[in-house]
Amino acid sequence: xxxxxxxxxxxxxxxxxxxxxxxxxxxxxxxxxxxxxxxxxxxxxxxxxxxxxxxxxxxxxxxxxxxxxxxxxxxxxxxxxxxxxxxxxxxxxxxxxxxxxxxxxxxxxxxxxxxxxxxxxxxxxxxxxxxxxxxxxxxxxxxxxxxxxxxxxxxxxxxxxxxxxxxxxxxxxxxxxxxxxxxxxxxxxxxxxxxxxxxxxxxxxxxxxxxxxxxxxxxxxxxxxxxxxxxxxxxxxxxxxxxxxxxxxxxxxxxxxxxxxxxxxxxxxxxxxxxxxxxxxxxxxxxxxxxxxxxxxxxxxxxxxxxxxxxxxxxxxxxxxxxxxxxxxxxxxxxxxxxxxxxxxxxxx
Amino acid sequence: xxxxxxxxxxxxxxxxxxxxxxxxxxxxxxxxxxxxxxxxxxxxxxxxxxxxxxxxxxxxxxxxxxxxxxxxxxxxxxxxxxxxxxxxxxxxxxxxxxxxxxxxxxxxxxxxxxxxxxxxxxxxxxxxxxxxxxxxxxxxxxxxxxxxxxxxxxxxxxxxxxxxxxxxxxxxxxxxxxxxxxxxxxxxxxxxxxxxxxxxxxxxxxxxxxxxxxxxxxxxxxxxxxxxxxxxxxxxxxxxxxxxxxxxxxxxxxxxxxxxxxxxxxxxxxxxxxxxxxxxxxxxxxxxxxxxxxxxxxxxxxxxxxxxxxxxxxxxxxxxxxxxxxxxxxxxxxxxxxxxxxxxxxxxx
Numbered sequence: 001x002x003x004x005x006x007x008x009x010x011x012x013x014x015x016x017x018x019x020x021x022x023x024x025x026x027x028x029x030x031x032x033x034x035x036x037x038x039x040x041x042x043x044x045x046x047x048x049x050x051x052x053x054x055x056x057x058x059x060x061x062x063x064x065x066x067x068x069x070x071x072x073x074x075x076x077x078x079x080x081x082x083x084x085x086x087x088x089x090x091x092x093x094x095x096x097x098x099x100x101x102x103x104x105x106x107x108x109x110x111x112x113x114x115x116x117x118x119x120x121x122x123x124x125x126x127x128x129x130x131x132x133x134x135x136x137x138x139x140x141x142x143x144x145x146x147x148x149x150x151x152x153x154x155x156x157x158x159x160x161x162x163x164x165x166x167x168x169x170x171x172x173x174x175x176x177x178x179x180x181x182x183x184x185x186x187x188x189x190x191x192x193x194x195x196x197x198x199x200x201x202x203x204x205x206x207x208x209x210x211x212x213x214x215x216x217x218x219x220x221x222x223x224x225x226x227x228x229x230x231x232x233x234x235x236x237x238x239x240x241x242x243x244x245x246x247x248x249x250x251x252x253x254x255x256x257x258x259x260x261x262x263x264x265x266x267x268x269x270x271x272x273x274x275x276x277x278x279x280x281x282x283x284x285x286x287x288x289x290x291x292x293x294x295x296x297x298x299x300x301x302x303x304x305x306x307x308x309x310x311x312x313x314x315x316x317x318x319x320x321x322x323x324x325x326x327x328x329x330x331x332x333x334x335x336x337x338x339x340x341x342x343x344x345x346x347x348x349x
Numbered sequence: 350x351x352x353x354x355x356x357x358x359x360x361x362x363x364x365x366x367x368x369x370x371x372x373x374x375x376x377x378x379x380x381x382x383x384x385x386x387x388x389x390x391x392x393x394x395x396x397x398x399x400x401x402x403x404x405x406x407x408x409x410x411x412x413x414x415x416x417x418x419x420x421x422x423x424x425x426x427x428x429x430x431x432x433x434x435x436x437x438x439x440x441x442x443x444x445x446x447x448x449x450x451x452x453x454x455x456x457x458x459x460x461x462x463x464x465x466x467x468x469x470x471x472x473x474x475x476x477x478x479x480x481x482x483x484x485x486x487x488x489x490x491x492x493x494x495x496x497x498x499x500x501x502x503x504x505x506x507x508x509x510x511x512x513x514x515x516x517x518x519x520x521x522x523x524x525x526x527x528x529x530x531x532x533x534x535x536x537x538x539x540x541x542x543x544x545x546x547x548x549x550x551x552x553x554x555x556x557x558x559x560x561x562x563x564x565x566x567x568x569x570x571x572x573x574x575x576x577x578x579x580x581x582x583x584x585x586x587x588x589x590x591x592x593x594x595x596x597x598x599x600x601x602x603x604x605x606x607x608x609x610x611x612x613x614x615x616x617x618x619x620x621x622x623x624x625x626x627x628x629x630x631x632x633x634x635x636x637x638x639x640x641x642x643x644x645x646x647x648x649x650x651x652x653x654x655x656x657x658x659x660x661x662x663x664x665x666x667x668x669x670x671x672x673x674x675x676x677x678x679x680x681x682x683x684x685x686x687x688x689x690x691x692x693x694x695x696x697x698x
Contacts, residue, residue: 146605147604147605147608147609157543160543160550160551161551161552192594193590193594194506194509194589194590194593194594201509201590202509202510202588202590203510205590224593224594224597225593225594225595225596225597225598225599225600225601226597226598226600226601227601228598228601229598229601229602229604229605230601230604230605238594239551240543241542241543241550241551241554241591242590242591242594244543244573244574245541245542245543245573245574245587245591245595246574246594246595246598247574248573248574248575249574249575249577249578249595249598249599250574250598251574251575252574252575252576252577252578252579253578253602255496255578255579256495256496256578256579259496260496274626274629277623277626277627278626278627278628278629279627280623280627
């Protein structure tokens, strides 16, 4: 296999995540196997550690390395999962995150993927890649399951205090992403609030409502907490404070039912049987919530493609993150965002 | 049965709720039957409508009426469920809500209960009863189930944009309520935020953290979205925007699983059996979420006891609201709130 001209290269943070570098290296090889010849991978990190992991797969790596489809780029420093993001970025200038993003900025790579320290990847991506023209606040979206197709909750926690203009931008970026990546034509954008009526909301959401209404988006108005899982909107806009709380609450629901089922099961043998079956059924239903399947969340609004993965990313999750990065480059999500933001009515801020 | 001196009288909005006055009248009679001789009930509303409902239970009402345990107070106007609260309160000065609360303010009744227009009950309660000294914003709390004992989420939607001082007050009021009503000694108060660390939060929550930390409450710091259902705190403090969204999201979870189970069941006969059992197990587990059981939410911070019920309140829900109102009077929740607020460090605002 030879890498052809014009193909995409993806910089992968080999040191990012709880199971790095082992899980990242394995996931990268799986991604190359899943889409042979489509993209090259640059594994960025402590060379010695990466080579040690690669040695475990020597049978698979020889051809990939000689074709250039798999390269190792040394970055001597590692930002730990619990490092304070901005401090770490200042003191560890040659981290895998910094070096990987620089490769993307310089055009050596067309995307960057990391399961490392979320705050650091977020800050460094904005700093190194810069923002798309018109974007005040890059954002992280999270795909959540609904009774219909999944919807993108945006912002998922990157921006805590938001002005109306920021909420509007989240709608634009979310719509562009869902449109391009999930193949939705004119995704339905809803503003998360406390009532359907235009007059219901807090100060920021009421003003954001007006901006979204005046935009070219397919804005369906306010959606309430109860509408999300029904699939009322393809994109649900909120600030990162609400988004983070809601997502973490949602993540805790299966554990809550598990605890309840266990208590229920303790009340007799028949209950036990019912609880067992119920939990099995629920697990099956919950599978689509599995972050490994959708592999990471996109950082939207930066001049480039930067995918942030779960700290606990497995090889499968890493593989899917890489495949998603490749897709995001192909589908030109950022061009779409820039075009929509330019259509904003004057004077909105 | 004769009503003794010094017993409590509870004013009940006979016109409030989707099934009023039928469901309210029936629920009131059930409450009197459940706690004979403990309290009197003043049914407030359009006399003719109330009498028509009472006529259905003539066997049960004669003795109650002659003893004074059941009285009807005429209020000619009705605030509809979808009336704009403040406008309705102005134009309908003799509504069942206004008259019932006036009975409470004047000391004829010691509590007020309504399943009517939430916004109108909230506004009228604050206006007519006034606020407890030290309270800037009365609040509505909602009891939610956890893997442990239920916790009170406060504010549940009454106050959308909140200053740090308001969040602090919610903690004080929630703690007093849970302490008195659920018999918790020094309830654990958590501040809903996006990370456990003191430095995580939005502008308002960061400042509220400092106020709560300096208070006499059993403040356990920030809690995250995922901690609520685990039962990490007895009282979870947030603004009403977040609280409303979270509560409505939570209410929609069973419906989401139902939709998922149905889809799963459609994939074969074995799946169908599993889904059936799973749904049955889940329904059992969900029973404790039933609002009918806990019957309404307390309005905290007003000079009196005002319980607000679900619009769809059944006789059972109404009965439980009345029993709860009686309990709240007995347990002197408001005195507790006032005492704690007085202990606030100076200068907090």
